[in-house]
């Protein structure tokens with residue numbers, strides 16, 4: 378009997394999108410354990426595998442694989458498919474891993490800071506921290522705009538791990554602190570990502586949860 382890996386995830390979670398996009402790119406078979414009130418047992422199991430209770434977590438043959446980037450690396454090793462998300466060439470792979478870190482650390486992190494602030498009680502808001510995060514996002518958009526010159530995908534002509542990280546980062550970052558018209562390459566890259574079938578599917582699966590976006594979701598993708 379073939380045992381499929383199990384993914385503990387939530388369809389609206391940005392870090393889960395990263396892994397879902399990788400799974401959909403290669404049509405990798407997996408069992409989706411959606412974390413939510415409808416399945417409290419899934420959250421109990423997640424905590425047993427990872428007491429920090431961060432998701433996604435992939436469990437393969439009873440072994441947890443933790444951290445979205447590591448999960449995608451694991452999938453490329455154990456469930457390779459036609460889309461090579463990490464290049465075989467080590468130097469090219471380094472660039473992909475750098476860009477993956479770039480999207481997580483310099484787009485996702487300040488975006489999450491602003492979103493999390495929206496969940497705080499009104500008298501406990503971190504106005505200065507949010508201003509800093511907005512400025513950090515503009516700096517990050519600027520660097521990315523220059524870097525994307527002549528590139529279709531983050532690391533060049535091939536869709537990689539870096540694009541799996543870019544899709545949720547730029548999707549939610551634009552909702553949170555819009556990508557200005559002075560960053561045309563970032564805007565068109567975001568649109569290209571949204572048109573990619575694996576990303577479009579992930580965005581569609583998250584649609585029913587938009588009402589829960591803490592800052593209020595705009596009426597667009």
Ligand SMILES: N[C@@H](CCC(=O)N[C@@H](CS)C(=O)NCC(=O)O)C(=O)O
Nearest residue numbers: 390391392430431432433444445446
């Ligand atoms: N570095 C982790 C980040 C995971 C993460 O922060 N996930 C969020 C959902 S997008 C989460 O678990 N939130 C629940 C919590 O913080 O308790 C990764 O790449 O997987």
